[in-house]
Amino acid sequence: MSKHHNFLLAVATTICGAFPAFAQEMTADTVVANVNGTEITVGHMITARAQLPQQYQQLPDDVLFEGIREQLVQQTVLSQQTADVPKSVELSLENERRAAMAGVAINEFIADAVTDEMLQSLYEEKYASVEPEKEFNASHILVETEEEALALVTELEGGADFAELAKEKSTGPSGPGGGSLGWFGPGMMVKPFEDAVIGLEDGAISAPVQTQFGWHVIKLDESRLKDAPTLDDVREELTAELQQVALETHITELTEAAEVTLPDLGEIDASILRNADLLSE
Template sequence: MRKGVTFLTTLALTGVLTLPVTAQDTPSADTVVASVDGTDITLGHVIVAFSTLPAQYQQLGPDVLLPGIIDQLVRQTALAQSFEGEPSRAARLSLENEERSVMAGEAVEATMATAVSDADIQAAYDSRFADGTAGEEYNASHILVETEEEALAIVEELNGGADFVEVAKAKSIGPSRENGGALGWFGPGRMVPDFEAAVISLQPETISGPVQTEFGWHVIRLNETRVVDAPALEEVRDEIQLELQQIAVTEHIEALVASADVVLPDLSDLDPASIMNLDLLRN
């Protein structure tokens, strides 16, 4: 299946991208930056193209990107004008998908713009930090080994009086071994769930039994805990707003789908591998 022309595929475009662009005091999205056989390319087209570039291209700087994007849009326009006949089925379906995606994005932006008020943010902040704190943080160390048997032997060794730091340096396979297993301070959500649950269950200056995670078997020592003061509202305003917006968008989408007349035919006879059959687009 044919793919669309990628922006700036030849960028660095070796410095040959020196299309003259006339500076204007008050440019707008309608400012014409090029014309191909009467078809205008505007600054708005360039801005949209820039916004979809991969991050590595966006770092090149506007002095390089402006003429580079214009050059690519000129090339695309010339190619599009040269096409004769009807677009292929793949092209038509691609355009339908693109329009669906763009309009869905517009709907999301519209929902996010009106979904959350300052009062909503304040209420969420007050609820999250009702006691004036941001909860507890934990300072822990661990010894990571490959098997439960090794972990059990280490627990026995530590219970017999061995120094945790020295055992960690000698036997841990984790990157923290050089620090005697020390992990420093961390809050909820920073560690994998089983590890975090084991830490929370401990009293300061005690060790856990073997704890299994995707990384191996851990023996954990909780060194100490501390209560963290709540941040000021302005420090977390953007974070809270985004969380509330995401909730609102999810609820809005679910409500739309629930109220829509969605028909899902029986696909039990459809081979899932058919999604990879590009030959179907040539029929």
């Protein structure tokens, strides 16, 4: 977090005045302060607010308004103390402008890059032939040794309550909840555990199963088939995927069409990137 954000918070949280009332219609060009002839506008303030960390954006509007305006006034006063723009600042501003304009171009491109037909086609490609996936709702009791696990199986076969035994005996984090692991699908559990669950009927209890965590006694509470998601379920994910592919293609085409020259600099010592002293020469 930059220091000027900390400064803004210090300023803003000391201000309790009401949100200023403006008789004129507000626009981005409305002047909210004038510092030695330099105008600060509503547009400057909107941009400054958008760049704040999320926690500061939660502050009340009246606090933010006065805090941001005060920050911009003080930054302007300080910036007017020198007429020389350091090379590091000049280059930083060029980089920021380049990145900002690239962002604008990206947003403009991806806004129209994906059609409903493209979404439907990708959805069918990914999900049309997908078989329903089995999901499991299981509980387990985790202990340190096989002997303890075998003793648990004996107790359960004798009619002991699984959840109560889990609360009493399990060393795992699910123990206080009766050993319940909730619903999970293939690949979400370590393989020996998953293999044991897949081999159980609903309501059945496993023989002891060893994993890197210890010895488990598992009960498959229930299972179900999970259908493929609907298009609406995955619309956002598929849109992002299509946008990314389209954008990469677009950037490649633009770069190939551009006149890009890379001078022959010989063998480059890449550590030059750390030499900030060059910016003061």
